[in-house]
Structures are given as C-alpha cells and as structure tokens.
Amino acid sequence: MGRFLAKRLGSMLLAFFGMTIIAFGLIRVIPVDPVEAYFTMNQIPISEEGLASMREEEGYNRPLLVQYSTWLVDAMTLDFGESFVSKKSVTAELLQRFHVTLTLAATAFIMIVTVSLTVGIWSATKRGGFIDWLSRSFIFTLASMPSFWLAFVFVYIVALKWGLLPLMGWGSFAHVILPAGTLALGFIPYYIRLIRSSMLEEVNKPHVVFARARGVKESVIIRRHVVKGILPQLVTSLAMTCGGLLGGAAIIEIVFTISGVGRFVVESMFARDYFVLQGFIVMIGGLYIVFNFVADLLCALVDPRVRIKGDGA
Amino acid sequence: MKKLSSFLLIFALSIVAACGNLEDKKQSTSSNPKSVLTMSWVKDIGQVNPHMYAPNELFAQAMLYDPLVSYGEDGKIQPALATSWEMATDGKSYTFTLRDDVMYSDGSKLTAENVKRNIDTVVDNSAAHSWLEVVAVIDNVEIIDELQVKINLKEPYYPFLQELSLIRPLRMLADSGFPESGTTKDGIAKPIGSGPWILTDYQQDSFAEFTRNENYWGEKPKLKKVIVKIIPDAQARMMALEKGDIDLIFGSGQLAPAEYQALQKTGKYQTMISEPSSTRILSFNTTYGVTQDKNVRLALQHAFDRQTMIDYVLNGLEQEAYTLFAPGFPFSDIKLEHYTYNLEKATQLLEDAGWALESGATFRTKNGQTLTLVIPYNSGDQVHKTIFEYLQSAWREIGVEVQLIGEEDQLFKMRSKTGQYNLIMNDTWGVPYDPHMYIRTMTGDKQIGYYAQKGLAVSEQLTANIGKVIRSTDEGQRRALYESIFQTIHEEAIFMPLSYRTNYLVANNELANLSFSKQQYEVPLKNFEVK
Numbered sequence: 001m002g003r004f005l006a007k008r009l010g011s012m013l014l015a016f017f018g019m020t021i022i023a024f025g026l027i028r029v030i031p032v033d034p035v036e037a038y039f040t041m042n043q044i045p046i047s048e049e050g051l052a053s054m055r056e057e058e059g060y061n062r063p064l065l066v067q068y069s070t071w072l073v074d075a076m077t078l079d080f081g082e083s084f085v086s087k088k089s090v091t092a093e094l095l096q097r098f099h100v101t102l103t104l105a106a107t108a109f110i111m112i113v114t115v116s117l118t119v120g121i122w123s124a125t126k127r128g129g130f131i132d133w134l135s136r137s138f139i140f141t142l143a144s145m146p147s148f149w150l151a152f153v154f155v156y157i158v159a160l161k162w163g164l165l166p167l168m169g170w171g172s173f174a175h176v177i178l179p180a181g182t183l184a185l186g187f188i189p190y191y192i193r194l195i196r197s198s199m200l201e202e203v204n205k206p207h208v209v210f211a212r213a214r215g216v217k218e219s220v221i222i223r224r225h226v227v228k229g230i231l232p233q234l235v236t237s238l239a240m241t242c243g244g245l246l247g248g249a250a251i252i253e254i255v256f257t258i259s260g261v262g263r264f265v266v267e268s269m270f271a272r273d274y275f276v277l278q279g280f281i282v283m284i285g286g287l288y289i290v291f292n293f294v295a296d297l298l299c300a301l302v303d304p305r306v307r308i309k310g311d312g313a
Numbered sequence: 314m315k316k317l318s319s320f321l322l323i324f325a326l327s328i329v330a331a332c333g334n335l336e337d338k339k340q341s342t343s344s345n346p347k348s349v350l351t352m353s354w355v356k357d358i359g360q361v362n363p364h365m366y367a368p369n370e371l372f373a374q375a376m377l378y379d380p381l382v383s384y385g386e387d388g389k390i391q392p393a394l395a396t397s398w399e400m401a402t403d404g405k406s407y408t409f410t411l412r413d414d415v416m417y418s419d420g421s422k423l424t425a426e427n428v429k430r431n432i433d434t435v436v437d438n439s440a441a442h443s444w445l446e447v448v449a450v451i452d453n454v455e456i457i458d459e460l461q462v463k464i465n466l467k468e469p470y471y472p473f474l475q476e477l478s479l480i481r482p483l484r485m486l487a488d489s490g491f492p493e494s495g496t497t498k499d500g501i502a503k504p505i506g507s508g509p510w511i512l513t514d515y516q517q518d519s520f521a522e523f524t525r526n527e528n529y530w531g532e533k534p535k536l537k538k539v540i541v542k543i544i545p546d547a548q549a550r551m552m553a554l555e556k557g558d559i560d561l562i563f564g565s566g567q568l569a570p571a572e573y574q575a576l577q578k579t580g581k582y583q584t585m586i587s588e589p590s591s592t593r594i595l596s597f598n599t600t601y602g603v604t605q606d607k608n609v610r611l612a613l614q615h616a617f618d619r620q621t622m623i624d625y626v627l628n629g630l631e632q633e634a635y636t637l638f639a640p641g642f643p644f645s646d647i648k649l650e651h652y653t654y655n656l657e658k659a660t661q662l663l664e665d666a667g668w669a670l671e672s673g674a675t676f677r678t679k680n681g682q683t684l685t686l687v688i689p690y691n692s693g694d695q696v697h698k699t700i701f702e703y704l705q706s707a708w709r710e711i712g713v714e715v716q717l718i719g720e721e722d723q724l725f726k727m728r729s730k731t732g733q734y735n736l737i738m739n740d741t742w743g744v745p746y747d748p749h750m751y752i753r754t755m756t757g758d759k760q761i762g763y764y765a766q767k768g769l770a771v772s773e774q775l776t777a778n779i780g781k782v783i784r785s786t787d788e789g790q791r792r793a794l795y796e797s798i799f800q801t802i803h804e805e806a807i808f809m810p811l812s813y814r815t816n817y818l819v820a821n822n823e824l825a826n827l828s829f830s831k832q833q834y835e836v837p838l839k840n841f842e843v844k
Contacts, residue, residue, distance in 0.1 A: 259518030
C-alpha cells in the first residue's frame with residue numbers, strides 16, 4: 001500500500017505541474033490580450049501607444065517564461081495574481097464565489113448518488129418490471145433534453161406557476177434545490193444506466209451465482225456482492241463527475257442568477273482576464289486531480305486487486 | 314404507507330416554500346410598495362469608480378456622481394456642480410464657479426481643491442483615456458479660490474463642455490473616496506459622490522441598493538430606494554417581472570426586440586419606446602476589395618429595403634435611417650437626398666460599373682473577379698446575425714455574394730481593426746458624444762471610421778475638415794464645416810444607415826412618470842414614481 005501511495009502521489013504532482021503549463025500556455029494562445037479586451041469591451045477606440053504603455057505597466061510584454069515562472073512561484077503560495085478587470089486578488093475573488101458553486105455541486109452530487117443508486121438498483125433487480133420500464137423511458141427523455149432548457153421549465157413551473165421555490169438568487173436552502181436538481185438531472189440518466197448495466201453484468205458472475213447456490217438471501221447478495229462489485233467503477237466515474245459538476249455549473253448559475261465561480265469565469269473569459277482564468281483552471285484542475293487520487297484510494301480499499309497490482313508493478 | 318408518504322411530501326414542500334418566502338422578503342419590493350423600485354440589470358455595477366470604465370456600470374456612475382456641467386434635454390449645456398463658467402477669448406481656458414451648497418454623502422463639502430484633485434487623477438491616467446480628446450487637451454487646473462477653478466487647455470477644443478458632462482471619466486469623487494495610493498486608476502476606497510443617490514447596500518453579482526440622497530443639492534428623487542437586481546439572463550428577467558420580483562426592465566440592452574414584443578402582447582405591463590438614441594450603421598471599407606468602388610456602395614444602399622428589415626428583424630421598434638445622425642442631433646439638420654429602395658437603380662449602377670451578370674450565373678463578375686462582400690459579425694448578437702442573413706438573401710437578387718463570418722466578440726473586434734472586411738456593423742454613440750466623437754474616429758488609425766474614409770480620393774480634405782471642426786470656436790464656421798463633412802460622407806456613400814436605435818422599457822402598472830434620458834446610458838430614476 002505504501003508504494004502504491006507514493007506512486008500515486010508522484011504522478012499527482014507531475015499532473016499538477018503539467019496542468020499549470022497548460023493553464024498558462026493555452027490562454028496565451030487565444031488572440032486578444034486583457035488590455036486590448038478591456039478597451040474593446042468598453043467600445044473605446046484606443047491608440048497602439050496607449051495599449052503598449054498599459055501592457056508595459058501590467059508586465060504582459062515580458063518574456064513568457066519570465067511571466068510563467070513568476071506566476072508559478074506566487075501560485076505555490078496560493079497567490080494567483082490580480083484580476084485585470086476588478087484589480088482585486090484572484091484568490092479572494094475565486095474563494096468568495098467558490099463556496100456557492102461548491103454547495104451547488106455537492107447538493108447535486110448527493111442527488112445524483114441517491115437517485116441513481118436507488119433507481120439503478122431497483123430497475124436492475126426488478127428487471128423487465130414496471131419500474132425498470134419507467135426508469136428507462138425516463139432516462140431517454142431526460143438524456144435528450146438540454147439542461148438549460150430543463151432549468152427554464154423547472155423555474156417556470158415550480159417557481160413561477162406554483163411559487164414553491166424562489167425564482168433566483170442565493171441565501172437559503174430553498175435556493176439550492178432547483179439549480180442543484182437541474183445540474184444533477186444532466187448526470188442522473190448516465191448513472192442509472194451505468195449502475196443498471198454493470199449490476200446486470202455482475203449478477204451473472206461466478207461468485208454471485210455461487211452465493212445464490214449457497215442459498216444466501218437475495219438482499220444480502222445484492223448488498224454484499226453485486227453492489228460492492230460495481231463500486232470501483234462507480235467511484236472512478238463519480239470522481240470525474242465531481243470536477244464536471246464544478247466546471248459545469250456556469251450555465252445553471254447564469255439562469256438562476258447565482259453569483260458563483262462559473263458565471264465569474266465566463267465573464268472573465270470574454271474579458272481575457274488571464275490571471276482569473278489561470279487561477280480557475282489550476283483550482284478546478286487541482287480538484288480533479290485530488291478527486292481522482294481519492295477515488296483511486298477508495299478503489300484500492302474496496303478492491304484488493306488494485307492495490308496489489310500497484311504494489312507489485 | 315401511501316398516506317404517510319404523501320403527508321411527508323406535503324410537509325417537506327411547505328417547509329421549502331416557507332424558506333423561500335422568508336428569503337424573498339429580504340429583497341422584495343412588496344414589503345414597501347410606495348417608495349421602493351426594484352429593477353433588473355444585466356451586469357454587476359462594479360466598484361462604481363467615477364474615473365474608470367468597465368466593470369463600472371454607466372447608469373450607476375450617473376446615479377452617484379455629478380459633473381461640473383450637464384447636458385440638457387435640448388442639447389444645451391446646463392449648470393450642475395458649477396453655477397457658471399466663462400471661456401477665455403482664445404478658447405484656451407475655462408473658469409468655473411462652483412455651487413456653495415454641495416455636500417458629498419460623507420458630509421464633506423465640494424471645494425475647488427477637490428475638483429482639481431479629481432481632474433488631475435484622470436489626466437494622470439491619460440493612457441486609459443486616449444480616446445477622449447478632453448483628457449488629452451487639459452493642460453492643468455488652477456485653484457482661484459475655494460469655489461473657483463480654472464482649467465487651462467493646450468489648445469481650443471469646442472466640445473470641451475460636452476465632454477465634461479459625460480458620465481465618465483470627469484465626475485467628482487469626495488476626498489474620502491480616493492484610495493491610499495491617491496490615484497483612482499487603482500480603484501476607489503468608497504463610492505462617495507454628491508449625486509441624487511447613495512449606494513447603501515451592495516452584494517457583488519447579486520444586488521445593489523440605492524437610497525435617496527436627502528442632502529442632494531438639486532431636485533431630489535421621488536422614490537426612497539432603488540434596488541437593482543443583477544440578472545444576466547433575459548428569460549430569467551422576464552420571469553422575475555412576471556413573478557413580481559422586479560418592477561422594471563429598462564433599456565434595449567436587457568431585452569431583444571422579440572422579447573419586448575412578447576411582454577407587450579401580454580397586456581399586463583406598460584411599455585415605452587424612446588426617441589432615437591443612436592444610429593445602427595453598416596460601415597464600408599473603402600480600402601478593401603469591391604467596396605473601393607463607389608458604384609458598388611451606392612448599389613447596395615439602393616438594394617436595401619429598410620422597412621422590411623425593421624418590421625421583421627427589429628419587430629418595428631426602430632425607425633428607418635437614411636443619415637448618419639438622426640435629425641435633431643446637433644448640427645445634423647442638413648437636407649440630404651435619401652438612397653431609397655430601388656432595385657432597378659441598384660442593378661443599373663452595377664452594370665454601369667462593369668459588374669456583369671453572365672447568363673446562368675448567380676453572382677456578378679468583372680475581369681474574372683466575383684462581386685463578393687466579406688462581412689464579419691459578432692456571433693453572439695442574434696439581431697446582427699439576422700440582419701446580415703436578410704441582407705445575404707436580398708443582395709443575392711442583384712447578383713451580390715455575401716460571405717458571412719460569425720466570430721466571438723473579441724475576435725470580431727480584432728478583425729475590424731485589421732480592415733479585412735467590406736462591410737461591418739457599427740453604432741454611432743448617441744449624445745453627448747455625437748456628432749463630434751463618432752466623426753473623430755474617422756481620423757484615428759485602425760478604426761472602423763478610418764477604413765470608411767481612407768480609400769476615398771477626398772480622404773485628406775475630409776480628415777482635415779474633421780480636425781478643423783473640433784478645434785473651431787466659432788459656431789458659424791463649425792456649422793459650415795459639419796455641413797461639408799456630412800455632405801461628403803453622404804455623397805461618397807461610405808456609411809449605410811439602417812435604423813435609428815431606440816431604448817425601451819417594460820414596467821408593471823404601479824410605476825408612473827417613466828421616461829428616458831437623452832443620454833442613452835443613463836436611467837432617469839430621479840423622476841420615476843410608484844403610484
């Protein structure tokens with residue numbers, strides 16, 4: 001387990017370093033820099049001399065390697081620089097909004113896990129039954145609807161027509177339900193299908209057949225053998241979804257008028273706010289890497305084959 | 314079991330509903346319907362730094378800060394923080410006498426020293442304001458006494474007072490609003506102004522609360538509070554209005570023409586359209602490809618049915634435009650013959666210029682070259698996209714090929730600077746910028762106006778006249794110069810005015826005294842009332 005852990009940690013650091021290069025490099029490849037973007041956004045015709053003097057002031061005309069290394073050194077201490085638009089610290093700007101996005105993503109995550117596990121297991125165990133039929137048609141319908149459109153339908157019916165939940169904004173738990181639900185709906189069909197099909201596969205495996213032959217109770221078989229068997233695959237998939245939820249909250253945040261990281265980053269993208277974008281990519285990328293690491297650990301705990309393979313290689 | 318679960322469901326829903334209501338009250342209008350107005354806005358208002366641009370929103374800057382002089386409804390310059398002013402005979406200095414009853418919202422008084430400090434900080438950051446002549450032309454500011462300042466200019470500049478009246482960057486911030494570094498280009502400490510409103514509560518990206526300034530020196534607002542909710546999505550704004558979370562959607566930036574019309578059709582709201590605020594124009598590039606040919610420019614003007622476009626794309630919300638500025642704009646009441654819709658004339662013009670339509674061909678050619686127009690546009694702008702698609706099909710009828718290039722906003726603007734286009738969408742700026750500011754862009758390198766005139770034989774004379782008109786201190790001479798400039802622009806057909814843009818609003822029926830400001834970026838909230 002020790003070697004497995006060390007190897008995983010090493011590759012995690014390497015991935016992290018690679019990501020900072022990509023974060024820095026990709027953004028500079030996009031045409032138009034923050035100084036120019038600022039003036040075009042304000043529809044101000046500015047002279048080349050004006051642009052040049054402001055670039056000089058902001059340090060955008062230093063060699064790229066110098067810019068990258070200064071940024072990287074600062075980033076190690078969690079100082080991601082200053083936003084060109086707001087002139088505030090990027091770390092503060094991101095953190096101020098991050099808890100909102102995190103609450104949204106975490107609630108959506110819980111919804112995904114509970115709904116898809118319940119429905120997935122149910123429809124796999126009662127295969128061909130009414131619930132199975134219903135859930136499968138439900139999956140097809142849901143999977144074919146874009147989430148922003150669903151968001152509007154929900155807002156229209158639940159918030160506007162029935163007045164059960166607030167239309168928009170942030171503040172209480174009631175504000176979280178609709179946006180988190182909409183966010184979760186984008187993922188739930190996938191997970192129901194994943195759980196159902198991997199369970200059906202698992203049911204026919206020799207150890208399950210053997211358990212059934214021994215006369216073990218069906219509910220125990222499902223819990224102890226089948227569900228446990230699909231866990232590694234599920235956990236790995238969920239880890240990827242965690243990052244996806246954080247990154248994918250942008251549209252939901254715009255529709256529901258929530259001041260989260262997603263909305264902020266979309267605005268920063270149009271403004272080419274380099275430091276905000278770099279900080280965001282590193283933050284979300286870092287979380288992806290950490291989630292994956294945790295998922296690997298969990299898999300290793302659940303499935304001894306993973307850690308033995310890791311130790312032996 | 315069934316009963317229990319339905320009971321639990323109802324119980325859960327009622328808790329949720331209770332939570333929702335609790336939260337709503339915090340920012341709701343209905344709690345105090347008589348004196349609070351809630352409106353939506355697309356973007357956060359920013360720090361509301363009077364001396365800088367985005368993310369500071371113009372309407373909020375106008376609510377908090379006052380200029381020395383203001384732009385009156387009739388286009389005349391009116392007293393504001395300054396009661397009177399005097400221009401030196403050579404036009405190179407202005408002496409302002411300040412009001413003695415102006416108090417900032419922190420209780421401090423407006424003084425000549427404070428005015429100097431404000432102007433100096435803007436002039437020190439001139440790189441950011443290089444587009445604005447007034448900043449470049451100010452030489453220094455002298456304090457005469459506590460309530461008198463003299464602004465010395467490097468050279469005479471007739472629109473000096475007009476540009477002082479702009480919402481930014483020359484409005485006054487209290488001393489306590491300046492940051493530690495002393496220069497507002499680093500941001501401000503607090504938004505302390507002398508305007509009709511005070512910013513009393515604010516949550517970034519969520520809402521801003523403005524309260525009436527009881528010490529305001531001018532006519533005080535009728536409303537007690539204005540709450541601005543930041544709602545970036547148009548559908549969400551419409552639903553918020555329907556639910557009663559907001560009372561007002563102000564400005565064409567918040568609703569597309571079709572959305573305005575949809576709300577109007579419900580019959581549940583009051584709707585209003587403003588007078589022309591600026592002009593939607595297509596600007597030709599006279600230095601690039603087929604649009605160097607004057608006959609092509611004229612033919613395209615005659616092959617454009619403005620009324621159809623306005624009816625079907627702009628839902629009838631704007632008026633046909635045939636001149637660069639709407640009649641009624643300063644110096645703009647000049648008789649010019651309109652290029653009206655006339656396909657025969659358009660075809661004739663192209664034939665005359667040698668653009669022939671071979672039998673069986675769809676597009677015209679001349680010396681092996683096809684008559685193709687390259688038109689880039691911002692792909693995020695649905696209205697522009699639809700206008701161009703309409704033009705693409707309309708011009709096909711006279712054998713002109715249109716190549717549309719939809720790009721992200723920043724990339725689109727970058728292309729506009731390179732001049733790699735034949736036609737491009739552009740708006741004039743509206744008062745008090747127009748006409749002088751838009752005209753002046755024609756002399757600036759790499760700007761849309763520059764590409765419009767650069768290829769003309771009369772380019773040099775035209776830009777010389779533009780240079781002269783903004784330096785001219787004689788009203789009569791100025792009028793004559795403007796007339797000649799507008800004449801040339803029209804004869805050379807370098808701009809194709811489409812429609813006069815309007816502003817519009819949708820409000821619930823409880824609001825009264827709604828109106829628009831002459832300046833399209835200002836919301837005249839001071840006059841609004843709740844019945």
